Amino acid sequence: MRRSIPAMGLACLLCACAHQAPRPTQPTIDTGSDVVLITAKGNNVTIHTVPEGKVRIDADADKVDTAFKLVKDGKLKAAMEPLNEVIDHYESRYGQGDMAVYSAHAETDALVYAMLVNLSGKSQETIVFGPAWAMAYWMRGYIYGEMNQFDEEIRELGKALALAPMDPQYNNELAFVYAQKRDFAKAMALYEQAEAHAELASTPDMVNHYKCVSLRGKGYVLVELHKLDEAESAYKSCLAITHDEPRSLAELEYIKGLRSRQ
Template structure:
């Protein structure tokens, strides 16, 4: 099959620059005093860590992949892991106010059942550093290692369209097409949570998720559904070349009785 265009790093960088989380806040009136909710994304430290991650992703795109993984990305990861791994808090690493408030609101609901608890959004750098390492390993075709890192990113930010897309791609490269399909199907529902992404980035990721679904569906021999997915991408991005190419590939399969 024609190779699938993965989630481009250039689009990711556009998204990274504009998505630092909001200011520090305490629990609101709907949460009891025992349930502390904190947003920490605008601290000087969080901003500096985010710059480190952005610069590291630039290094990856310049071909300095292992250097980026072993150096700045691991430095950021190690600091956050040491600080929060055994804190007892529910910790998130959201890429903006919309994500962060959703995660913390969900944590508050769980706390209200338990009667106490603390949750914190540490800002985007931690999850993005895991994503960066996963992206780097993926670029080196080291997919099992990429999977480990991307799952860590999603554990900290479960509704991130870029992290989900990257892991779906990894599953695809590992031949796990049903798992890849299920993950790609979640991406469109995450796009409105991506603060700082413009309409063009959202449309691009939406179309990529549909192409990913189409690729998986062809591998699963569900050609009618694959065709529909590629046509849905073309409805968003008319004349998108990879979708057109894959539709021709589906025609060839059908002509051969595939």
């Protein structure tokens, strides 16, 4: 039986999140048409809600969606163009200043990021954009991975995590890459983080999904480290969340086969 390292995949994340993320450079909150979820300075937090009956327009999210469709069609190099436009836009405007900048999917994780700077004791301004900017880094990393350019993928996923450090998807994806490179210590740490942050997902189904991805990833790493009892426990934990989850069942059979040969 061939085994694969578990990763969530492109389509699932884009289905789970309606929008995407940005990034700051000037020490002033002057964002023009960029999608801003929250701004903060010290204890003053402003939530930028959409008026009733209105729709939040995000041209950058549309570009990321265009890139996604190109990736689905196998047009990886063409997909880079809209992603580069999004990234260049935010880096040029927000990449060099003193503001703390984040990228979030919704108000829940946006509020968490807004509080991070406050907890650090710094009084700098904070701005939390929608998800397009971080997702552009993440998708650009995905494309590099498809091209077997894993160092570049790690770099891009690191940038996504700098904007969204508690995003379970980005943590799981970076863990997946390190597992491929057989850097199991880093992979395990990232899977642990992804599992811990899964509660920030938008729906209970996505919370369960992210947790299972993390648990399967941990199981894979533990098997590679010949820690079969711990690996078995990780897969069973996934099955406790999602009954009859096929990958976990297959991995448990794989572990059973390994034990029979010992």
